[in-house]
Amino acid sequence: MDAAEASYTADYLRLKGLAGKGHANAQHSLGFMYFNGQGIAQSYAQALHWYGLAAAQGLEHAQYNLGVMCQKGQGVAQDFTQAAHWYLKAAEQGYAAAQYNLGWLYAKGQGVAQDSSQAMLWFSRAAEQGDAGAQNNLGMMYDNGKGVPQDFVQAINWYRKAAEQGYARAQFNLGLRYDNGQGVPQDRQQANGWLRKAAEQGYAPAQFNLALRHENGEVLPQDYRLAIAWYRRAAEQGHASSQFNLGLIYDNGRGVPGDKQAALSWYAKAAGQGHAAAQHNLGLHHEHATQDYARALMFYRQAAEQGFPAAQYQLAHLHAQGQGVPANEPEAVFWYRKAADQGHVRAQFDLGLRYEHGQGVPQDVGLALEWYRRAAEQDYAPAQYMQGVLHDRDDGPAPDSVQACACYRRAAAQGHSMAQFVLGLRHDNGQDVPQDYVAACAWYALAAQQGHARAQFNLGLMAASGQGAPLDLQQAYLWLSMAAAAGVAGAEKAVLQTAARMRDADLAQARQRLAALSA
Numbered sequence: 001m002d003a004a005e006a007s008y009t010a011d012y013l014r015l016k017g018l019a020g021k022g023h024a025n026a027q028h029s030l031g032f033m034y035f036n037g038q039g040i041a042q043s044y045a046q047a048l049h050w051y052g053l054a055a056a057q058g059l060e061h062a063q064y065n066l067g068v069m070c071q072k073g074q075g076v077a078q079d080f081t082q083a084a085h086w087y088l089k090a091a092e093q094g095y096a097a098a099q100y101n102l103g104w105l106y107a108k109g110q111g112v113a114q115d116s117s118q119a120m121l122w123f124s125r126a127a128e129q130g131d132a133g134a135q136n137n138l139g140m141m142y143d144n145g146k147g148v149p150q151d152f153v154q155a156i157n158w159y160r161k162a163a164e165q166g167y168a169r170a171q172f173n174l175g176l177r178y179d180n181g182q183g184v185p186q187d188r189q190q191a192n193g194w195l196r197k198a199a200e201q202g203y204a205p206a207q208f209n210l211a212l213r214h215e216n217g218e219v220l221p222q223d224y225r226l227a228i229a230w231y232r233r234a235a236e237q238g239h240a241s242s243q244f245n246l247g248l249i250y251d252n253g254r255g256v257p258g259d260k261q262a263a264l265s266w267y268a269k270a271a272g273q274g275h276a277a278a279q280h281n282l283g284l285h286h287e288h289a290t291q292d293y294a295r296a297l298m299f300y301r302q303a304a305e306q307g308f309p310a311a312q313y314q315l316a317h318l319h320a321q322g323q324g325v326p327a328n329e330p331e332a333v334f335w336y337r338k339a340a341d342q343g344h345v346r347a348q349f350d351l352g353l354r355y356e357h358g359q360g361v362p363q364d365v366g367l368a369l370e371w372y373r374r375a376a377e378q379d380y381a382p383a384q385y386m387q388g389v390l391h392d393r394d395d396g397p398a399p400d401s402v403q404a405c406a407c408y409r410r411a412a413a414q415g416h417s418m419a420q421f422v423l424g425l426r427h428d429n430g431q432d433v434p435q436d437y438v439a440a441c442a443w444y445a446l447a448a449q450q451g452h453a454r455a456q457f458n459l460g461l462m463a464a465s466g467q468g469a470p471l472d473l474q475q476a477y478l479w480l481s482m483a484a485a486a487g488v489a490g491a492e493k494a495v496l497q498t499a500a501r502m503r504d505a506d507l508a509q510a511r512q513r514l515a516a517l518s519a
Helices: 010-020 024-036 044-056 060-072 080-091 096-108 116-128 132-144 152-163 168-180 188-200 204-216 224-235 240-252 260-272 276-289 293-304 309-321 329-341 345-357 365-376 381-392 401-413 417-429 437-448 453-465 473-485 491-501 504-518
Strands: none
Touching: 010 024, 024 044, 024 060, 044 060, 060 080, 060 096, 080 096, 096 116, 096 132, 116 132, 132 152, 132 168, 152 168, 168 188, 168 204, 188 204, 204 224, 204 240, 224 240, 240 260, 240 276, 260 276, 276 293, 276 309, 293 309, 309 329, 309 345, 329 345, 345 365, 345 381, 365 381, 381 401, 381 417, 401 417, 417 437, 417 453, 437 453, 453 473, 453 491, 473 491, 473 504
């Protein structure tokens, strides 16, 4: 016996002797020792050799282990077809773990043609032997109607079998079903219980879900400390959405002091895993905080190419402004359209502006109206106003003064000062609505209070004449002075005319009020 052999354990020597005589169990055990480096130098090649000898004799656990090595490419080039071959041999002998793995290969179409019914068959055989992973997968197949008709009750049955064995994914799935009342009566407390069981086993999606509940005070009491603790446990496992949400918490100082560096660190971790919202937020940081437009462009593009509409909009904006890249209107329009097609309201509005004015696209007022309409339907007040403007045009794509008035009213109700001013004018002049000075005065006042200079001028004239409201020269003086300061034509003359009508004491008081407003 040489020195190297002398160092081997007695167990190894005994097994080697038996394996050399063709004992299948000894061959498998020797392969196991080589695979794990148990008492001897670890060697996948030797493990494959001894597993192979045992597998050829029909030993099911050797066939299974050989399949695993072929599937993972351990000591041999990865080969799903060979993995399926060996799993099948073990599965046909009733080996549950092989049945489960074979089911996965059929589900994914790896090494065999994708076949949900075959996946169902092998998961069922493993599940009936109590394999928790197979039970969970059966639950998922019934849940999604893959390979079988969708059946939420059966899904719950299999999830429960696996969950009661402590299988974290099944506990999570069962928790979600109790949460949404799918296949069981809704029970948020049961949901919390199963989610917690999965989370406490380290299952990151369950930890994330619990964190969300604590952060938002949904079902569980709002508790930022617990939310952060659960997010952190999931984030440290690489759960990208948890990393992103931790970034948001530190960014906004919710439950913790604001910490931009911590926020950026978590955003970077999530972005590195391809989390589009994190990439977008890093883009915003580099665009606005550091004004590093090249890096902003890089992060926006990463998110935009994943279809994240806010990033597509920001990318379009950088191309339009020539920030971080030469100005390129066609490229800007391309990304505006990508975002707009997904319902991004600002992108829809900006496309409307571009089609109205022929900026980067051929001028097309009809398309402009269509994009304004889409944004308006999302209650975007500037789009509602512009939709009204185009309907108001006699040479527009769809002249309709009644529709224009309705659009202005929707925008005005949201506080859009230009729409409020236009409604004031319409009531003032009786255009498409009954003439109504009281209503005109009310709309002018709303716009004037937001600094709309022409509304201030018109409101001042109405106060000076007692039209739509009681005569009030002091108020008239204030509004007309504001309009004059903004350069409205005729306002300066109207101020002088109003002042000439006022008593000295009233004029002095009005000037004091104006000075206080200007301070």
